[in-house]
Amino acid sequence: MVQIPNAPAPRPVPTSADVARLAGVSRATVSYVLNNTSAVRISEPTRRRVHEAAKELGYVPHAAARSLRAGHSRMVLMPSPTVPVGPLYSQFLNELQWAVSRLDYTVVQYGTVGLGGDDAARAWAELRPVAVLVPGSGLGPQGVEVLKRAGARAVVTLGPESVEGAHALLMDHEEVGRAAGAHLHARGRHRIGVVVPEEPGLELFSRPRLQGVRRALHGTEDRVRELPLAYDEHAAARLAAHWPELGLDAVFAYNDEYAMLLMRALQDQGVRVPEDTAVIGADDLMLGRLLRPRLSTVHIELPSGRDLAELVDRAVRDPGAAPETHRVLGATVVHRDSS
């Protein structure tokens, strides 16, 4: 073996043994000092020597070794959502993350590309998280089982339906569609278009929203028309060009951003909003207030991150408890000028 001159021996990562050697004590003592173990008393000079040695070497404990030894960790795993997610939801996820951290858990977002369903669950299980928060659908009962067998004390899904064995935060987007549909009906509109984004991944939200509109109008004479639409000016213009033939007097535009897109295209076509066609969005973004006419929208109420964090903590402390299911999505119409 020859030393390659250009590759300066990459100093090995210092371990607690190195600290012990430098401080002239045993590894056990190092551990006691650095963890402030209260069960044993270490003399002040020794403590100082250990701390100095640690600092001098730039010692940082090895999380994997620690949790291996301890047999558990406080890692909460959150697979990063695979679908492009709006500002509302990502703010919610941030808040959640923050709240969980406050409870002294280590929140880790794990990007799982490609592998679906149970393979993903296995990949997550390898990290032996104490809890797993899964946004969206895609986790099945056997996925939950895999995670629990791997020691996860709590599995919580955030999505449209609950999964056997897991806690569920039901975010039922049908409510959103239902609120929009009921509102338009009450405003005297009876031929209602529903925008369904063509962007992949959004079906998770758009199908239930559409379904909600249908349900709201069930038993009435109202007609519902599905309107596929890409998030793109030209697509919107094409849709608007056919507008008269569609004979619609209202449209639920999936969310505020699609509503803005469509409303602009309609107005450019000479369709008057709301006189000819009422428009309502969802998410209650700032931009809706800035449009003219001001955009009616469905305000979505998500649970507080703190409540959710407490659910996680409860579940971790008492893994035996029956899975809780909470409906956590509130939808209320904010009526402005476009409907």
Place this chain on the structure above:
Amino acid sequence: MVQIPNAPAPRPVPTSADVARLAGVSRATVSYVLNNTSAVRISEPTRRRVHEAAKELGYVPHAAARSLRAGHSRMVLMPSPTVPVGPLYSQFLNELQWAVSRLDYTVVQYGTVGLGGDDAARAWAELRPVAVLVPGSGLGPQGVEVLKRAGARAVVTLGPESVEGAHALLMDHEEVGRAAGAHLHARGRHRIGVVVPEEPGLELFSRPRLQGVRRALHGTEDRVRELPLAYDEHAAARLAAHWPELGLDAVFAYNDEYAMLLMRALQDQGVRVPEDTAVIGADDLMLGRLLRPRLSTVHIELPSGRDLAELVDRAVRDPGAAPETHRVLGATVVHRDSS
């Protein structure tokens, strides 16, 4: 010790030893089979027995134990950005994450609440990542040193300035302001307002953008006026109410969203855009195209996630190489109707 009836003995997590026992082989054999080790040949019947045993027990390997033994991992750590980040940047981060995963790294986003600077670096170092991608500022030279001592073979910062010892992807937002300023000047505007958001965390971007405008106009007679503004209708209305006194003939509105907010407030006040005041935003969001007048904007070009992923991979393979510094933020004006 009494068994609590309600707490059914939580079956211990199965280990490779359990698999070995069930399959009637040694742990070594289990390892060979499950890792498809090519150096040794295991008989087909044995392989089957091992696989079946693993499946029956729901065995999932323990990542910590594995990487402890291996002495290294392929974890790329990405501290999640602490500031609220726009759609542009978060899409970039997603793409990056995806590209890095394609190179067979495990991307992990780690949420570090509260602890700043070097404490954060120490927390990251505990995970012994092979590489660390740090967005924003906040990592100092000694933080980099901590990470390297902990075995990180590559530290890459994505931010306004490079850090000693780390690779840097310089995202210089001065360029954005400079492009906007030069554009407005060329359009014959000479009294230029620059919106500076009051939302905390955004200074990281807003200060350089302001500075860029100043620089673009350096040596001219043009005047630059800083305009603090909260992302809020009332704040915008208040600002617009004073508009005539400000005597500005143009405004760089920080980004498209603030531009939309301000433009609406100006129009409500009877200020004509662009005749009285030119408005330009940044980020080239869809919404700018939907406004009337269509919003001029600064299109920001971020590097492709794939290039960046390759930089990471190169750095990991050759940790001795000198840190690379790349200026990766391109800014070009998209001239529409508002300026």
Place this chain on the structure above:
DNA sequence: TTGAAAGCGATACCAG
């Protein structure tokens, strides 16, 4: 082709 055993880094028990 398979098994025994060492060792990765940190911790906690039990002696001294």
Place this chain on the structure above:
DNA sequence: CTGGTATCGCTTTCAA
């Protein structure tokens, strides 16, 4: 008050 040592789960030489 401090040191030796077994242990966590897994991989990998070395022997059989």
